[in-house]
Amino acid sequence: MCIRDRYLIGLINSKTLVDDIDHLSNRRVRTVGDQLSNQFYVGLNRMARTIRDRMNVRDNEVFTPTDLINAKTLSSVINYLSAGRRKRALQILQRELKKTPSDVTCLHYLGIAKYKIGDIQGAQTAFNEAIRLEPSYAEAHNSLGNLYLERTDYENAIHHFEKAVSLNTEYANAYTNLAEAHQKSGSLELASQNYSRSIEI
Numbered sequence: 001m002c003i004r005d006r007y008l009i010g011l012i013n014s015k016t017l018v019d020d021i022d023h024l025s026n027r028r029v030r031t032v033g034d035q036l037s038n039q040f041y042v043g044l045n046r047m048a049r050t051i052r053d054r055m056n057v058r059d060n061e062v063f064t065p066t067d068l069i070n071a072k073t074l075s076s077v078i079n080y081l082s083a084g085r086r087k088r089a090l091q092i093l094q095r096e097l098k099k100t101p102s103d104v105t106c107l108h109y110l111g112i113a114k115y116k117i118g119d120i121q122g123a124q125t126a127f128n129e130a131i132r133l134e135p136s137y138a139e140a141h142n143s144l145g146n147l148y149l150e151r152t153d154y155e156n157a158i159h160h161f162e163k164a165v166s167l168n169t170e171y172a173n174a175y176t177n178l179a180e181a182h183q184k185s186g187s188l189e190l191a192s193q194n195y196s197r198s199i200e201i
Helices: 002-013 032-058 071-082 086-098 104-115 120-133 138-150 154-167 172-186 188-201
Strands: none
Touching: 032 104, 032 120, 071 086, 071 104, 104 120, 104 138, 120 138, 138 154, 138 172, 154 172, 172 188
């Protein structure tokens, strides 16, 4: 008789304790290192894709690694956005997208920059293009969901937030946004579940 059978017989005869699925000892705790390695893996995959795209655009040109990988661009865009210099960030992103039109990270930040200057339609177009190029881009789904949430289109907002959390089950911000969308649409029980999930993460 195997261990599983003995356990089941013990359960039937009330001699064994029932394993509580909700008990904390049955939860896997994801360390910061696990989460960082996951984000690092996603970032490297995006970078590899951008490099391949840039190499395809520049057929037989001679180029250096700095022509293919330019972290300064995104860091300057983030700095400009946080400093309120949205139009400058927009110019940098548009210049980069001329070089590499399929750079989903630039498209995502372009959507954020357009949203911040009030170009809602342009932001929606940029987010949709990023999702079209990379359907598994959870951040773009979350941003598009926020855009729909602000426009009180709860059905589309919930759809994109659910897509974001299905792509990245540890995306606490997307769970919070999903909970807010459910709350505003009147689904308080679902809102409560998603708020709880975001707190757990």
